[in-house]
Amino acid sequence: MSWEFGVTVATIVATAMIGLPIGHAMLASSILYLAMDGQDVSIAVEQMLQGLYGSYVLLAIPLFIFAADLMNVGSLSDRLLDFCRALVGRFRGGLGHVNVVSSLIFSGMSGSALADAVGMGRIIINLMTRDGKYPAAYAGAITAASAIIGPIIPPSIPMVLFALVSDTSIGFLFLGGVAPGLILGVLLMVMNAWQARRYGYPVEEPVPMRELPRVTLRAVPALLMPVILLVGIYGGVTTPTEAAALAALYAFLVSTLYYRSVSLRRAYETVRNSARSTASVGFLIAGALAFNYVVTVEQIPNVIRDGLAGVDLGPVTFLLLVNGLLLVLGCLLEANAILLVIVPIFLPTAVSLGIDPVHFGVIVVVNTMIGLATPPYGLLLFVVSSITRSPVRETIRFLLPFLAIMIGGLAIITYVPDLVLWLPRLYGYNG
Numbered sequence: 001m002s003w004e005f006g007v008t009v010a011t012i013v014a015t016a017m018i019g020l021p022i023g024h025a026m027l028a029s030s031i032l033y034l035a036m037d038g039q040d041v042s043i044a045v046e047q048m049l050q051g052l053y054g055s056y057v058l059l060a061i062p063l064f065i066f067a068a069d070l071m072n073v074g075s076l077s078d079r080l081l082d083f084c085r086a087l088v089g090r091f092r093g094g095l096g097h098v099n100v101v102s103s104l105i106f107s108g109m110s111g112s113a114l115a116d117a118v119g120m121g122r123i124i125i126n127l128m129t130r131d132g133k134y135p136a137a138y139a140g141a142i143t144a145a146s147a148i149i150g151p152i153i154p155p156s157i158p159m160v161l162f163a164l165v166s167d168t169s170i171g172f173l174f175l176g177g178v179a180p181g182l183i184l185g186v187l188l189m190v191m192n193a194w195q196a197r198r199y200g201y202p203v204e205e206p207v208p209m210r211e212l213p214r215v216t217l218r219a220v221p222a223l224l225m226p227v228i229l230l231v232g233i234y235g236g237v238t239t240p241t242e243a244a245a246l247a248a249l250y251a252f253l254v255s256t257l258y259y260r261s262v263s264l265r266r267a268y269e270t271v272r273n274s275a276r277s278t279a280s281v282g283f284l285i286a287g288a289l290a291f292n293y294v295v296t297v298e299q300i301p302n303v304i305r306d307g308l309a310g311v312d313l314g315p316v317t318f319l320l321l322v323n324g325l326l327l328v329l330g331c332l333l334e335a336n337a338i339l340l341v342i343v344p345i346f347l348p349t350a351v352s353l354g355i356d357p358v359h360f361g362v363i364v365v366v367n368t369m370i371g372l373a374t375p376p377y378g379l380l381l382f383v384v385s386s387i388t389r390s391p392v393r394e395t396i397r398f399l400l401p402f403l404a405i406m407i408g409g410l411a412i413i414t415y416v417p418d419l420v421l422w423l424p425r426l427y428g429y430n431g
Contacts, residue, residue, distance in 0.1 A: 004037050025287070030290035037297075048289050061278065063248045069274045071222075076261075079219045079259075080105055082215050087101060090203070095204060097189050097192060099124045099143055099192075100188045104146075124139070133202050135398070141397075144373040145188055147372075147373075152177045154229065155240070155247070156365065158336065159177060162343060165340060169358075173358055175429075176423065183413065224250075228247065232246055284336050285336075323414060356431040358431055359417045359431070370407065373402075
């Protein structure tokens with residue numbers, strides 16, 4: 001490892017700490033490395049262009065973002081919420097259960113934790129805090145916790161990024177995330193039920209069973225979106241990228257023509273907002289591609305692999321080390337940056353230790369999503385606090401039990417790989 005690489009890493013840390021976006025920091029530091037090493041600085045541009053324009057997989061990201069934005073501005077999320085209230089709203093802490101279940105369903109359309117928190121989360125927070133039923137900080141805490149599930153259950157933008165840097169099948173990654181996402185959802189509902197009894201949160205008036213068919217019928221067009229995605233991908237009809245395009249088209253047609261809840265002007269604004277979000281993610285990927293070239297030149301994965309081999313590290317200890325490192329980094333760094341930078345470094349070691357790449361990918365994604373809600377700098381903390389207008393410290397106080405039970409779920413997912421791999425194997429995965 002050269003002194004030039006040390007200067008590069010220090011520059012990334014220093015520029016990120018003063019507020020420069022992490023994608024810009026990685027790009028500027030990579031150019032600095034090339035200049036110090038005597039290489040042509042245009043290599044950074046070449047790496048960016050080859051990575052961005054040579055990857056068909058990346059097209060799925062703007063399409064999933066667009067579909068999620070359409071869900072937020074249209075009435076699809078409202079109808080899904082009514083459906084969830086009819087299913088689980090009748091139990092103690094019912095609106096907390098609705099929060100979790102709505103995230104499970106909405107995650108099958110957006111693939112983004114932030115989209116879930118800002119869209120569906122804003123609606124359910126208003127319901128929970130109306131008439132003082134729940135403290136605003138508790139509503140924000142369970143919203144942040146349930147939003148984590150979004151990118152674990154397919155579709156998942158972080159899993160698309162993992163596939164980009166690891167050459168792992170997106171389809172099998174998506175399947176691998178189903179069981180872990182459901183496990184985390186059940187754990188959150190158990191914790192919510194316990195908290196509801198502890199604090200005496202109310203039982204909602206149940207929706208009459210005779211109303212359930214009507215509520216379900218109104219939600220059917222929205223509920224069909226994850227079905228279209230999964231049937232398209234795993235039925236061999238579409239690639240994941242084509243399924244993302246189909247989801248975006250379906251969301252547009254349902255919102256504008258069927259529900260008539262989105263005007264053409266509103267649709268144009270949604271396209272513009274989606275383009276901004278895509279550009280932000282795109283610049284992060286571009287910076288990571290340039291920095292990954294630096295990592296490759298320095299042979300950092302080989303250095304780490306040889307170092308770990310020297311201490312005779314087994315798969316169990318290695319996964320414990322990776323989990324600990326990612327949970328710490330998740331408190332400080334943006335999730336996509338961790339995926340794009342850390343995965344290429346640790347994946348070769350994981351594979352050499354016999355750890356399945358799909359299993360490893362799910363572990364990494366779950367870790368980075370938990371990081372989004374982990375103090376002190378988890379982005380979801382600030383998002384939900386801005387919605388609830390409650391202090392971040394109050395949100396953290398209510399969030400800690402949910403984080404604890406999710407870390408317990410992460411341990412189960414890490415050390416019982418069959419929970420992750422049984423569904424991919426059912427569809428022909430040989431791992």
